[in-house]
Amino acid sequence: MSAIAQCDVAVVGGGLVGAAAALGFAQQGLTVQLLERGGPTPRVLDAGDDYDLRVYALAPSCVALLERLGVWPEVQAVRSSPYQRMQVWESEAERALRFDAGDARVPALGHIVESGLLADVLWRHLPAGVARAGVQVAAVASDDAGAELRLDDGGTLRTRLLVIAEGRESRLRAALGIEALSAQYEQTAVVCHVRTERPHRQTAWQRFLPTGPLALLPLADGRSSIVWSSTAAEALLALDDESFCRALGEASQHVLGAITGCTRRVQFPLALQHAERYVAGCAVLVGDAAHVVHPLAGQGVNLGFGDVAVLLDTIAAARAESRDWAAPRVLKRYERARRADVLDMLAVTDGLYRAFRVPGAGRLRDAGLAAVNAVAPLRRELVRRAIGA
Ligand SMILES: Cc1cc2nc3c(=O)[nH]c(=O)nc-3n(C[C@H](O)[C@H](O)[C@H](O)COP(=O)(O)OP(=O)(O)OC[C@H]3O[C@@H](n4cnc5c(N)ncnc54)[C@H](O)[C@@H]3O)c2cc1C
Structure with missing residues (x-):
């Protein structure tokens, strides 16, 4: 592009959050440009494709947005894995805190969906001419009336609304002078899919270990996806497959029996991050560009x-x-509406991260989890909050 182009909404960052925003605005009849530095556009996945290593536990509120955008049936047509139960424990699996979809009177607590599949479907639903892959913003100038983006292909884009969805390393956030509070967690997440001796029974399991939380999420093909956040991630990554499966079996107290196989492992460093504001002039932050929480x-x-x-x-x-x-006064409404929810979630996730690192208090915490288990209304309220109902 070399001439000056114009649009109502420019979304910078074509991850899941940016792609969903671009699709939603296009469906409202606005002219939209989605700029993604990566490329090419995601490939079309079908049920025969291998699973993406990156999966997400999507809450019902998320599924509602995907339904509203008209993409959920297509995701489900390929695959998703609804989970009916969650079990959370520390030292004794028998004393786990148990959540059930019935507690929240919903058909499922959530769905496990692959990142690549979701990105693929969202991108394919974008109207022609909206998405541009392999392009970056070289410079930005913005005020209350609009923003002008200078692109690295020599083009210029003028927009009324600028949506920044660049993820946690957002450059535009910094360029617009928005500070972000940021702290690195000592844990790194190790992610892979595993085969287990026993079926997962559509249950998401999470054990809090002294080194960090270990989650086993049910996949549609009977395997489980693990997110093992640990201060000892390097050692876990260095193990051969057999030793890793053995270590994982022990760490999960064999709730799914022996671990009989695993895919390659990938790692994600973990951080907490929060932007001091979500709005600057006509620019808004969404997704990880605004907030990053422990997984x-x-x-x-x-x-x-x-x-x-x-x-x-x-x-x-x-x-x-x-x-x-x-x-700005309209965009500030968005900021007010989101800030409280986000700060709640930051406090919960960071609080849990810290609470489970206090040594020697495991039995007390187990007793606490068991006590919550016994009080149905409290459990119901926790489920409601966890699934965003
Ligand atoms: C181990 C792990 C497990 C997780 N599990 C869950 C889970 O179960 N459920 C859940 O809800 N969340 C989970 N998360 C969190 C989730 O991964 C993130 O919150 C989510 O990916 C953020 O999406 P995003 O679109 O905001 O940012 P990103 O996914 O980071 O996307 C940003 C996009 O912007 C592009 N970009 C960046 N800069 C520019 C630029 N200047 N110009 C153009 N393009 C640019 C990037 O290429 C990228 O495509 C997990 C995170 C981790 C680390």
Whole structure:
């Protein structure tokens, strides 16, 4: 592109959150440009394809957004794995805190979905001409009336609303002078899929170990996906497959029997991050560009999709009232609506991370989990919050 182009909404970052935002705005009849530095566009997956190593536990509120965007049936047509139960424990699996879909009166607590599949479906639903892969923003100038993006292909894009969905290393956030509080966790997540001796029974399991939380998430083909956040990640990655499976079996107290096989392992460094504000002039932050949480509650994409749902509603309401729909006072409504939820989730995930690192208090915490288990209304409230109902 060499001429100056114009659009209503420019979304920078074509991850799940940015792609969902771009699709939602396009469906509202706005002209949208989605700029993604990676490329080419995701490939079309079908049920015969191998599983992406990156999977997410999507809460019902997330599924509701995907339904609203019209992409959920296509995701399900390939594969997703609903889970009915969650079991959380520390030292004794028998004393686990148990959540059931019945507690929250929902058909499932959530769905395990692959990142690549979701990205593929979202991108394919974007109207022609919206998505541009392999392009980066070289410079940005923004005020209340709009933003101008200079692109690394020499083109310029003018937009009324700038949605920053660049993930945690957001460069535009820094360029617009928005500070972010940031801290690295001592744990690194080790991720892979495993075969187990016993079936997962559509249950998501999570054990809090002194070195960090270990989650086993049920996949549609009977395997489980693990997210093992650990201070000893390097040692776990260095093990051969057989030793790794043995270590995992012991760490999970064999709730699914022996671990009989595993895929290659990948690692993700973990951090906590929060932007001091989500709005600057006509620019808004969404997803990991605004907030990054520890994956122990599986809430990162859920929060990002929550941002998208609220932003879409905020802009639609302002347009319905024939207001200047991208004015800072409109965007501030989005920020007010999201901040409290996000800070709650940051506090919960960071609080759990810290609480389970206090040595010697395991039995006390187990007793606490067992006590919560015994009080149905409290359990119901926890489930409701966990699934964003
Ligand atoms: C181990 C692990 C497990 C997790 N499990 C869960 C879970 O179960 N459930 C859940 O809800 N969340 C989970 N999360 C969190 C989740 O991965 C993130 O919250 C989510 O991926 C954030 O999406 P995003 O679109 O905001 O950012 P990203 O996925 O980081 O996407 C950002 C995109 O922007 C592009 N980009 C960046 N800069 C530019 C630029 N200047 N120009 C153009 N493009 C740019 C990047 O290439 C990228 O495609 C987990 C995280 C980890 C680490």
